[in-house]
Every structure is written in C-alpha cells, then in structure tokens.
Amino acid sequence: xxxxxxxxxxxxxxPYEKIDLKSSIRQIINTLVPLVLLWxxxxxxxxxxxxxxxxxxxxxxxxxxxxxxxxxxCCHQSFFKSRLANDILGTITGVITLVPYQQWKNSxxxxxxxxxxxxxxxxxxxWVLTIDEYAAAPLMKRIAYRIYRNPFVMxxxxxxxxxxxxxxxxxxxxxxKERISTYVTNVSxxxxxxxxxxxxxxxxxxxxxxxxxxxxxxxGIWLFYVQHQFEDSYFENEDEWSYVKAAVEGSSYxxxxxxxxxxxxxIGFHHVHHLSPKVPNYNLEKAHNATPPLxxxxxxxxxxxxxxxxxxxxDEQNKTFVGFKDIKHVLRKPNSVAETMKSRTPSVxxx
Numbered sequence: 535x536x537x538x539x540x541x542x543x544x545x546x547x548x549p550y551e552k553i554d555l556k557s558s559i560r561q562i563i564n565t566l567v568p569l570v571l572l573w574x575x576x577x578x579x580x581x582x583x584x585x586x587x588x589x590x591x592x593x594x595x596x597x598x599x600x601x602x603x604x605x606x607x608c609c610h611q612s613f614f615k616s617r618l619a620n621d622i623l624g625t626i627t628g629v630i631t632l633v634p635y636q637q638w639k640n641s642x643x644x645x646x647x648x649x650x651x652x653x654x655x656x657x658x659x660x661w662v663l664t665i666d667e668y669a670a671a672p673l674m675k676r677i678a679y680r681i682y683r684n685p686f687v688m689x690x691x692x693x694x695x696x697x698x699x700x701x702x703x704x705x706x707x708x709x710x711k712e713r714i715s716t717y718v719t720n721v722s723x724x725x726x727x728x729x730x731x732x733x734x735x736x737x738x739x740x741x742x743x744x745x746x747x748x749x750x751x752x753x754g755i756w757l758f759y760v761q762h763q764f765e766d767s768y769f770e771n772e773d774e775w776s777y778v779k780a781a782v783e784g785s786s787y788x789x790x791x792x793x794x795x796x797x798x799x800x801i802g803f804h805h806v807h808h809l810s811p812k813v814p815n816y817n818l819e820k821a822h823n824a825t826p827p828l829x830x831x832x833x834x835x836x837x838x839x840x841x842x843x844x845x846x847x848x849d850e851q852n853k854t855f856v857g858f859k860d861i862k863h864v865l866r867k868p869n870s871v872a873e874t875m876k877s878r879t880p881s882v883x884x885x
Contacts, residue, residue, distance in 0.1 A: 543778065543809070543827055550821035551612070551812040558613050561799075561816060562623075565604060569597040569630075576742045577734055584741065591745040596797040598750035599757075602631045603799030603815050609639040610811040625715065629722045632697045632747070636715030637704065646811055649762070650784035652850075653772040660759055662769070664848045665861050680858070685843045688759065693751025760839045761786050761804040764832055765855050769848050781808035787822070787831045788839065795819075805831040 572594035579586040607613035608624030621635070628635040645658030655662060661682055668676060681687055702720055704713045731739045768784035770776070788802030795802055803818035806828055813821055822828050834842075845855035 543825065546825045547806070547810045547813065547821050547828075550817040550824070551810060551814075552817070553612065553615050553814055554816070555614070557816045558814070561604060565597055565600045566630075569594060569601060572597060573742065573746070576746070577738060580738055580741060587741065588745060591742065592749060595746045595750035595753065598631060598746060599753055600797055600799050601627050602633070602750075602754060603801055605631055605633065605635070605638075606642075606799075606801075607815055609635070609642055612812050612814045625718065628719055629726065631750075632719075632723060633701055634712075634716040634719040636712040637701065637708065640708075640712060641705070646808065647777075649808060650768045650770065650780035651772060651775045652769050652848075653775075660763065662763075662848055664769075664850050665856065666850070668847050669861065669865055680846075683846050689752045689755060692755050693748055696755070697747070697751050757788070757798065757801060760834065760842050761788055761802075763842045763845050763855060764834055764839075765841070765845065766832060766853070767848075767855060769850070769853075778809065781805055782828065782831050784808070785831070787829075787833045789833050789835050791836075 572590055576587050576590040576594060579590055604613060605624055605627035608620040608627065611617060611620050613623065614620050624635040624639070628638070641658035643658075648654035648657070649659065652664070661679065663671070663679055668679065671679070702716070704716050708716075727739070727743075730743075734742075762785060764786050767786075768779055770779075782805050785804040785808040787805055790798065790802050799815040800818040801807065801815065803822045806813060806818045806821045806825075807815075809828070810821070842855075844857045846858050847856055847861060848854075849856050849860075
C-alpha cells in the first residue's frame with residue numbers, strides 16, 4: 535500500500551471516530567438494563583424449572599459480551615470524550631465482566647501496537663508459533679503448545695483460567711495505577727458476589743451466574759481468537775511489518791447475522807477497529823461501508839470460521855495457518871530445521 539493510499543484510508547475513517555454521547559448513553563441503557571433484568575428473570579425461573587433458567591442465561595451471556603464491548607471502547611477512550619468518564623464506566627463494566635480495567639487496557643494497547651508482528655508477540659494476544667519454532671522447540675514446550683491450542687482447553691478451561699484466575703493478579707512490573715485498579719476490581723467482585731449470595735443463597739447464585747459466566751467467557755475467547763486466526767492472515771517480522779496491513783489483512787471481517795452483530799457490538803468489523811481504535815463500536819459498520827478498501831478485508835462467517843479450529847501454526851514460507859498434521863514431514867528433518875532457525879532473524883519463541 536502506497537503512502538498516498540495509506541493517508542487516504544485514514545482520512546476516510548477519521549470522521550467515524552467522532553463520539554456521539556446520545557448513542558453511548560443509549561447503548562448503556564439497552565445493554566446494562568436488559569442484563570440486570572435477565573439475571574433476575576433467570577433467578578426467578580429457578581422456582582419453575584432449571585430448563586427455563588438455561589435459555590435465559592444464554593441470552594444474558596450475550597448481554598455480558600455486549601457489556602464487554604462497552605468496556606473495550608472505554609479502554610480505547612472511544613466511548614466518552616471524557617477520560618474520567620471512560621475510566622469510571624470501564625471500571626464498573628470491568629467488574630461485571632471480571633476484567634481489571636487498567637491491566638487489560640495496557641495489555642490491549644500493546645496488542646494493537648504489535649498485532650501480527652512476529653518479533654513482538656506475547657502480550658495481549660494468542661500464543662502463536664511458526665512451523666520452524668515449533669519444530670525446534672523442546673518436547674515439553676510442544677506439549678504445552680498443543681494443550682494451549684486444543685479447542686476444548688482453549689474454550690473449555692480457558693474462561694475459568696483467564697477470567698477467574700489470571701486477571702486476578704497484576705503482571706510483573708505493573709505500575710501503581712494498574713495495581714490499584716486490579717485490587718479495586720477484585721474487591722468489588724467479591725463484594726458484589728457476596729451480596730448476591732447473601733440475598734438469594736449461594737446455590738441459586740451459582741446456578742444463575744455459572745452458565746452466564748462460562749458461556750460469555752467462551753464466546754469472548756472465541757471472538758478474539760477467530761478474528762486473527764484465519765487461514766490467509768498476516769504475520770511478518772519487524773522489518774517487514776506494517777501497522778495498516780496488520781489491521782486490514784491480519785484482522786478479519788466476521789460477518790454475523792444482524793442480531794448477533796448487535797449483541798457483539800459490531801466487533802466483527804475487527805479490521806476497522808484495528809485500523810482506528812478510536813472509532814466507537816456503533817460507528818464501525820458505517821466506516822466499513824463508506825471505505826471501499828476496507829471491504830476487501832477477509833470475510834468469514836460462522837460456518838467458515840469453524841475451520842480456524844484446525845489452525846495451529848503459522849507457515850512463514852506460504853503465509854498461511856496450518857494444522858499439526860500438515861507438518862509431519864518437517865518434524866522428520868530436525869537438523870534442517872535447526873539450521874533454518876540459526877539462519878533466521880531472531881524472533882520471539884513463545885510467551
């Protein structure tokens with residue numbers, strides 16, 4: 535992409551970075567109010583049948599995802615014009631979604647700055663190894679990577695590990711503001727959950743919150759995974775890496791049915807979001823429709839996105855994701871792999 539085309543692309547998207555206070559407030563109302571009502575309805579349904587509770591919990595989990603999108607916009611300072619307002623709402627929605635605001639805000643900003651950069655992997659993104667890195671890795675690292683990339687582990691154990699455990703601790707070297715934010719989030723979660731357990735009983739709380747938490751966490755991980763892990767994605771080393779190409783070619787357009795698009799806060803227009811994180815979620819589709827080059831981004835649907843479950847490793851030579859079965863011939867030649875790794879520019883070998 536030439537510099538003129540790059541400037542034109544940014545110019546076309548810039549008008550959609552404007553924050554509309556009415557739209558933001560409307561989104562708070564049509565997200566948080568239904569979430570509270572659905573949670574209460576799920577509790578009331580326990581006295582009728584748990585088979586009634588489950589579908590209500592499924593719908594409620596969708597509104598947790600939508601709440602996370604508001605949280606996400608606050609992290610990018612794209613929901614309100616006021617930084618303080620974004621920080622306050624971000625902290626509140628972070629408690630609801632079990633994500634510490636400052637911690638996630640900082641790691642996610644690194645994700646945007648380094649997405650698809652092979653030399654700067656490891657913060658705020660999925661663990662991705664190249665074929666050569668995997669082939670040269672020791673046995674225990676290969677096993678760990680296979681476990682990590684297993685769909686049942688990623689989507690089954692992932693929500694429990696990430697949202698209940700990982701986010702409860704500060705990263706090494708975190709600054710005071712970030713540490714305090716994590717502590718505030720943790721204390722608030724404990725207080726909120728303790729209050730609910732006191733009000734309705736811990737058994738009822740677990741029966742309602744359990745499926746809502748698990749399903750929303752699973753769907754959240756899936757959305758983050760699938761929008762960067764598609765077959766002809768984009769990964770390059772630092773000297774060849776381009777921020778714009780990483781946004782347009784390394785992020786997909788997840789074309790969802792309208793109702794799911796609404797529930798997920800338009801995050802399917804992920805290529806637009808990565809190009810300009812300042813665009814509020816309610817303007818992402820408008821920016822996509824008004825900018826023809828963005829419409830050329832890789833489009834995936836629910837059906838085609840399921841193929842990404844078999845993608846495990848990045849093939850640098852052919853610029854595509856492959857599965858473990860596709861590299862059996864490489865693993866039979868450890869010496870040639872070692873020589874290849876020595877001759878390559880050093881890159882991050884894992885998290």
